[in-house]
Amino acid sequence: MRPDKRFFSATLLAFLISLPAALTAQEEDWQIDPSYSGLQFEAFAAKAEQAFGIQIFYRESELRQIPAASVSMPMPLLEYLPLWLAPAGMKVSFDARGYLFVVKGNPIQTTLPQSIYPQIVATTTSAAITGEDNYLTTSDEHIPKIITVGNKRDGLGKRSLVLTGIVVDAETGDPIPRATINVIELGRGVLTEENGRFRITLPKGTLTAVVRDYNHEEVRFTLEMLSSGEAQLRMIERQVRLDDVVISSQRDNPVQNTQMGFERINTRAVKEVPLVLGERDILKVATLLPGVQSVGEGSGGYNVRGAPADQNLFYLQHVPVYNTSHLFGFFSAFNSEALSGFSLYKSNIPAEFGGRLAAIFDIEAREGDKETVQVEGGISPITGRLLVGTPIQKGKSSALIGLRSTYSNWILGLIPNNNFSQSNVYFGDATVNLTFDLNDKNILKLFGYYSRDAIKFGPSTNFNNQNLGSSLSWRHFFNDQHDMEVSLVHSRLSLGVENNAVISEAYRQTSALFHSEAKVAVTLRPSTGHRIRVGANSILYQNDRGDFLPLNESSLVKPVNLNQEQGLESGLFLEDEYRISERITVQGGLRYNLYTFLGPQEVFSYEDGVAKREDSIVDTLSFGKNQPIVTYQGLDYRFSAKYALGINWSIKGSFTRLHQYIFLLSNTIALAPTDKWKLTDYNIKPMRGDQYSVGLYGNLGQGQYQLSIETYRKQVQRLVEYRDGADLLVNEVPEWDVLQGDLDAYGVELMLRKTRGRLNGWLNYTYSRAIVQVDGGQQDLQINFGLSYPANYDRPHAANLALSYRFNRRVSLSSNVVYASGKPITYPTSIFYLNNVRLVSFTNRNEYRVPDYFRMDISVNIEGNLKQKKLAHGSWAFSIYNLTGRDNVYNVYYSAASGRLQGYKVSIFAIPIFSATYNFKLGNYES
Amino acid sequence: MKASHIYCGLMMLWLLPSCTEPFSPKIDDAQHLVVVDGRLTNGPGPYVVKLALSANLTITNYDPISFAEVYIREEGGDRHLLEEVVAGEYHSDSASFRGEAGKSYRLEITLSNGKEYQSPYEFLRKGTKIDTVSVKPEIYYFDELQREIPGYQFYVSSEAADQGNDYFIWIMEGTYKYTADYPIYFVWRGFLADFPEPYAYYTCWRTYPVEEFVTANTTNLSEARVLDKPLFFLRGDDKKLSFRYSLLTRQLAVSKDAYEFWDGVRQQSASSTSLYNVQPYLLQGNMNNIEDSKEPVLGYFLVAGEEEQRIFVNKPTSFPVTYAQCGLDYDGYRWIFGEPSSSWPIYITIGDEGRAISGAGCLDCQQIGGKLSPPDWWIE
Incomplete structure (x- = not known):
């Protein structure tokens, strides 16, 4: 050629x-x-x-x-x-x-200027095309246009070669998912995966590859294929859109794909979001997106589209993370530096995911560089971080280890309060990510995750919570179009609390949830515009509901062993996306769930139609080890369609039905660190959620702006709620305290996003409601007298503005403005006396709201000098959280401590919080 | 920036009490519900049932219900009338009626508007003896006041209860010796007279109900006994600890339902500093409208086995007892002669600048509820 x-x-x-x-x-x-x-x-x-x-x-x-x-x-x-x-x-x-x-030397001639565009030679064992060794790269990077892959010797006698590689953003190095690579001479191409990687078979010789991505400038490379090998293709972020560029179908473009309620955030976006206490937090960015609310400042968990926090599933490189926060929610349990980004699905969740009704957060861990050693770190008032990446076998495998730990007890000592000076806080997390490119057809990944919180609060309470998880995944490419991924996952959540406030009642409580999962997913692309994903997964839950034990010898606590429970949740899924015509693309997915609650267990059966209590038990059933106790089948299905209104506009609609078999036992207003998970069992039925969604999507200003309007209606049946006053700490028979009701949520989400340029960011507004009703007919099967009430997370109006402005390559400024209606609250409505003690009485649940929430944050990121040759590069991030110092109300309570009954509001971040973080890495700005 | 704000900012790091400020949300006036506060024990009477209407949060007046017919009925036995002694407060005749462990009783009320309320029969269980009531000096941080206050923390330990007596409520009554701040030298009763014994109204003993109660449940314990359960914290910033203090602790053995109600209202009303509050709700006791079971009735007819113990503590030595001393009003003295007779007698002391008056209780200790002689049981 x-x-x-x-x-x-x-x-x-x-x-x-x-x-x-x-x-x-x-x-x-x-x-x-x-x-x-x-x-x-x-x-x-x-x-x-x-x-x-x-x-x-x-x-x-x-x-x-x-x-x-x-x-x-x-x-x-x-x-x-x-x-x-x-x-x-x-x-x-x-x-x-x-x-x-x-x-x-020689001036540039009309021949190929090799001295400027150094010919990059990649052998089968070396990957990156880092032709810019000697150039200080810029935001408009100078990209090598000729890539020589492999060497003649290895290519001898071979006709068909394999090119594997990755498409990355030239400036940030972030992988670009779903970019298209078309080989002009062959008339075919490939799409990059979520991690930016691709694989294609090519003939020997010189070929032209055109790489396109919506947010990047189209780029052409000349590929000199000598033998099989690897290449890194770099793309420049699109600054000015050229009129003649045709938008091709790309899945990441909300106008073009069929996905609704979808957001992808990469670590780069996180770089530009203001920090809290010097911590860059990738998951906190999610709360700036429409339809996602934090449960509360200083509380773990997120409410997505009017759903409780336990309806979200967080996968970190296939590992489910059940406790996503450190220090009761102040920080997320993920070291953002060790992540490459996350995808949030809140509407038509792909069929490969099951088991949660509201949202999937699919978080990807960063991979180590296969060529060079990377060292990065940072230090903030609260934590120290270190990230080390190294090739294991150059060009083939790498390891990336991320560590983070707090060292901040000194702050506690500053606080003139006994409760604090007797407190002690430790938290930390670690990730290990190993990647092995076994050969051109197989990639093996091994990932490990650990996080721990050990908090001594005041003189009498200790918390000790841990997450531990690992995944092994094997990706096999059958050919350019079809591939398969097999993963094995194990994760453990363990919670521990010790309390010795009262000697005779001093207790220690532990519990653990084990999640073991195997999954296989095959992606087939029979033709352009047709993608099929099929597979199966199976999860074994082993939920040790825990022990309640005396803390020491003087404690009279009677040891209680809450039972161990087991459940097996399996799913078979098939999803098919097909472009029917230029205008219409449809996607459908089926997932058949089979959930079995397994012995050993003793379960009670109750009279029908009355409250489940000790006195309504009619029978006790005993089941042996691994004996099925009850099986629930469910068919999850989703359907979505896109209709293109020209190049820049489309409308989409979707319907999704999902089932959920595990929930969090929690009846506190915010999620508590002691909240435990519970499996659906003989008496507590799985939750079912339906969501309808319709949206309009557009690109404005030549693609510089993205606009979307999505509406949804969501109905959850058998939502788990709790009988008034239920004590869930040591709850031997949860069904006595569980009542299942209905959740009705609806909303409209408006999002305007500017994707390019020095100034970028987004503005969104959401109107939404979440209403719960629990009315089992008679009084003891009702909550709030059987009347419907706003859910704790019902916040009708929410608006977020996230902006970032780059002055130049060294200085950028970013700011968030967050507004939301106040959370619902149940205020006491009257006073009465009992034995001369003044008490308050409450009536309708969540009848009032705390004042509206408003917050503005700002942060400045200053990079060190841009010298090419330097050992290490540093940057400073300064930020102010809650710039206006508004005392947003977390909770309101009444107390008579000052003599008369007085309301008090509790705020968590009531003043502007300044923080400074220093980050460093080996190499220069670009590395 | 207020100093308290800086403090809030530091505190927020390690959460919980975080930052607390007074706040008065606008709350609609609630419906006034009938409140029944009655207690029958095996201790000596009279047994008291108080009837009132619940009040709005902002108006803390007490709205008693008078002219009701109130009876305690023994299951399979007589009913005993309770007479209205003060408005809304109905007392049994202690000579003719005493609760007995092992029997069941219910409360029957007919209001003047004809509405009838009744509790189910409640079993009077045998009381469990208190082992010890002890005290320790401690320092507590008060969020609302944003400062620490030293004081005495009382603790209770019970003896082991009989099988099935797993639920406890403690109620307390305090008595303390205190003095006025100044002796009285003159008195104005329309004419100015010398006060012969300047220290006659100087020292008092006051008995008051502790406005807290404590609940416990020993179902999770291997033995139905409570060890060193914190009872209440007596702040060292008023006169209660200025000489000597006595605490009478009544330990009540109650039913599970009673415990759940009392514990529930206690938790809901506790000055809650936890960020992880349980969702509050309308807690209903054991009183029901016979005709209309949907009418919410607040309060409880508590039937309990009672045991009590009294302890004395002296003025602490490990921390200072601090309280504001009354100021003297020298100018005010000049105006007493025009005061109406309803405010007589007016007592006058002598300060550095001459004759002066002062606030209630500053010269006459009886004005804040004390008596001039100690109770019979008082031990100096």
């Missing part, structure tokens, strides 16, 4: 002009003056770049010896440069895009 001549002429030759051939009007505007005198080349170039909006490429090493500039009179830049640099043997050339190249 011969090189495509048109390609060369279009992209390079026509643009390259040898100086001083001709100066056009524009270039003549690049006038420099005596203010440039005395500058070394680096400073000179920076000044010119800024002044004229151009990019100058040079090798720092070659220009270090050049004397400082001396400009005695105003003159065009392109006239001065040769005068200045020619004596040192430097040549200057530029192209029509405003790129200037300063190189030593």
Whole structure:
């Protein structure tokens, strides 16, 4: 195959002009003056770049010896440069895009300028195309256009070669999922995976690959395929959209795909979100998205589209994380540096996920670099972080280890309160991510996760909570179109609390939830525009509901062993996305769930139609080990369709039905650190949720803005609620306290997003309601007298503004503004006396609301210098959380401590919180 | 920025009490519900049943219900009338009626508007003896006041209860010796007279109900006994600890339902500093409208086996007892001669600047509810 001549002429030759051939009007505007005198080349170039909006490429090493500039009179830049640099043997050339190249030796000729575009040779064992070794890359990066893959020797005798690789953002290095790579000569191509990786078989020879992604400039590469190998394809983020670019079907583009209620956040986006106490928190970004609310400041959990927090499932590299926060919710339990991003599904959840009604947070762990050692770290007032990545076998495998730990007990000592000075806080987490590219067809990943909280609160309470999880996944590529992933997962959540407030009642309570899962998923792409995903998974839950034990010898606590329970949840899924016509794409998914509650267990059966209590038990049934006690089958199904209204607008609709077999036993207003999980059992039935959604999606301003309006209605049946006053701490028979009711949630979400440019961010507004009703007919099967009431997380109005502005490559500013209606609250309505003690009485649940929530945060990120050659790069992040110092109300209570009954409001972050974080990494800004 | 705000900011790090400020949300006036507060024990009477209507949060007046017919009926036996002694307060005749362990009783009420209320029969169980009531000096932080206050923390330990007596309520009564701040030298009763014994109204003993109660349940314990259960915290910032203090603790053995109600209202009314509060709700006791079972009735007819214990504590030595001393009003003295007779007698003391008056209880200790002689059982 011969090189495509048109390609060369279009992209390079026509643009390259040898100086001083001709100066056009524009270039003549690049006038420099005596203010440039005395500058070394680096400073000179920076000044010119800024002044004229151009990019100058040079090798720092070659220009270090050049004397400082001396400009005695105003003159065009392109006239001065040769005068200045020619004596040192430097040549200057530029192209029509405003790129200037300063190189030593031969001037740029009309042949391929190898000295500028170094030919990158990748062998079968080396991956990255890091041709920019000697160039300080810029936001408009200079990208190598010719990639030589492999070497002739390895390619001997082979016809069909395999190119594997990754498409990344040239500036951030973030993988670009769902980019298309089309090989022009072959008329076919591939789509990159979620992690930006791709794999394609190609013939030997020279080929042209066109890589497209919605948010990046289209880029063409010439591939010289010598043997099988790897390549890294870099794309520049699109700054100015070219009119003639055709938007091709890309799954990430909300106008084009069929996915609704979907958000993808990568770590880069997180970089620009203000920090809380110096911690960059990827999951907190989720709360700035429409339809996602934090349960409360200083509380774990998220409410997605009017659903309780236990209806969300967090997968971190296939590992389910049941406790997603540190320190009762102040920080999320994930070290954001060790993550590459997450996908949030809140509407038509893909069929491969089951078991939760509201949302799936699919979090991806970052992989180590297979070529070089990476070291990154940071230090904030609260924590220290360290991330180390290293190749194991160069080009083939890597390890990435992330550690984070608090060292902040010193802050407690500052607080003049016994409760605090007797407190002690420790939390930390660790991730280990190992990736092995076994060969071109197989990738093996091993991932481990650990997080721990050990908190001594006041003199008498200790919490000790841990998450431990690991996953092993194997990805096999049958060919370019079809692949399979098999994963084995094990995770453990263990909770422990000790309390010795009263000697005779001093107790220790422990519980643990084990989740073991096996999953296989096969992706088939029979034709363009047709994608099938099919597979199965099975989860064994082993829920040790825990022991309640005396803490010490003086305690009279009677040891109670709450039973162990087991459940097996299996699913078979099939999802098919098909483009029927240019305008219409449909997607359907089925998931058949089979849930079996397993022995050993003794279960009670009760009279029908009356409250389940000790006195309504009619029979006790005994089951042996692993004996099925009860089986629930459920068919989850979802259907969605997209109808394109031209290139820039589409409407979509979807319906989803899901089932959930595990829930959190919690009747506190916020999630408590002692809340335990409970499996659906003989008496407590699985929850079922239906969601209808319709939306309008558009690209405005030539794709610079994305607009979406989504409405939804969600109905959950058999929502788990609790009888008034239920004590769930040591609850031997949960069904006595559980009442199942209905949740009705609906809302409309408006989102406007600016995706490109120096200023980017989003603005959204959500109107939503979440109403619960529990009315089993008679009084003891009712909550709130059987009347419907707003859920604790019903917050009708919510608006978020997240903006980020890049002044230049070193300084960026970002800010959030968050507004939400106050949470519902049940206020006491009257006073009465009992034995001379003044007491309060309550009536209707959640009849009132606390004052509205408002918060503004701001943060500035300052990168260290952009020198190419340096050992390490540092950056500072300064942030102010709650800039206006508004005392947002967390809770309201009444107390007579001051003599008369007085209401008090509790706020958590009632003042502006300033924090400074220093981050460092080995290498320069780009590395 | 207020100092308290900085404090809030630091506190928020390790949560819980975080930052607390007074706040008065607007709450609609609630419906006034009938409140029944009655107690029958095996101790000596009279047994008291108080009837009232619940009040709005902002108006803390007590709205008693008078002219009701109130009876305690013994299951399979007589009924005993309770007479209204003060408005809304109905007493049994202690000479003719005493509760007996092992029997069951119910409360029957007919209001003047004809509405009838009744409790189910409640079993009077045998009381469990108190082992000890002890006291320790401790320091508590009060969120609402945003400062620490030292004081005495009382604890109770019970003896082991009989099988099935797993539910406890403790109610308390305090008595303390205190003094006025100044002796009385003159008295105005329309004419100014010398006060012959300046210290006659100086020292008092006051008995008051402790406005707290404590609940416990020993079903989770291997033995139905309570060890060092915190009873209440006596703040060291008023006169209660200025000389000597006595605490009478009544330990009540109650039913599970009674415990659940009392424990529920206690928790709902506790000055809650936890961020993890249980959802509050309307707690109903054991009184029901016979005709209309849907009418919510607050309060409880508590039938309990009672045991009691009294302890004395002296003025603490490990922490200072601090309280504001009354100021002297020298100017006010000049105006007493015009005061109406309803405010007589007006007592006058002599301070550094001459004759002066002062606030209630500052000169005459009886004005804050004390008596001039100690109770019979008082031991100095």
